Amino acid sequence: MNKDQFLCPNDGTPMRRDLRPVTLTYKGENLTFDLAGWYCDKCGESVHVGRDLKDSDRMLNRLKARTDGLLSPEEIRRIRRRLGLSQAEAGELVGGGPRAFQKYEAGDLLPSRAISSALTLLNRDPGGLEILKTTRTRLGRAS
Ligand SMILES: [Zn+2]
Known part of the structure; x- marks a missing residue:
């Protein structure tokens, strides 16, 4: 049956x-x-x-x-890879949490406008990533 x-x-x-x-x-x-x-x-x-x-x-x-006007799953994956970040690292640095990028790239979760905007800016100027890392480190020390 x-x-x-x-x-x-x-x-x-x-x-x-x-x-x-x-x-x-x-x-x-x-x-x-x-x-x-x-x-x-x-x-x-x-x-x-x-x-x-x-x-x-x-x-x-x-x-x-x-x-x-938000990024597609493929664009998100392409930008993340271009930045040399793992999905977990991207969720940590750009936002959304450790599992967020897995969901964005599978198409299961729509990125917020803030995430989409941040990635669009980082795609234009990957150097901005260093600023985020520095900020992150400073916050880490302060807490
Ligand atoms: Zn029928």
């Missing part, structure tokens, strides 16, 4: 695993992508399980980042 089989909630037809285009809308901006899910060939109903919803959440974050 296939426990992953879904029956259509409307008409009881066995649903089929497929990729179909969906369009997300945010502040009047649209993003269309292929979303995996269980689809009913009879009425077009769809059911989305955990990882489908995660994919959908990531695409929504991508649309929000694009619409609001």
Whole structure:
């Protein structure tokens, strides 16, 4: 027995695993992508399980980042690597905490405008990183 089989909630037809285009809308901006899910060939109903919803959440974050002028997961990763920082170091120096960059780069968490702005500035002038390190050290000593 296939426990992953879904029956259509409307008409009881066995649903089929497929990729179909969906369009997300945010502040009047649209993003269309292929979303995996269980689809009913009879009425077009769809059911989305955990990882489908995660994919959908990531695409929504991508649309929000694009619409609001925040950095994309790929840009964040590229800038962090250019700065020679591990994900944990970036979370410590730039902000967000040790696990933040892992989530930004996976697309699971939208960066704040402050994080996005700081990275944009550091990308333009990587020397700014030394200022952050110095500040960090000074704060470390003071506490
Ligand atoms: Zn149906």
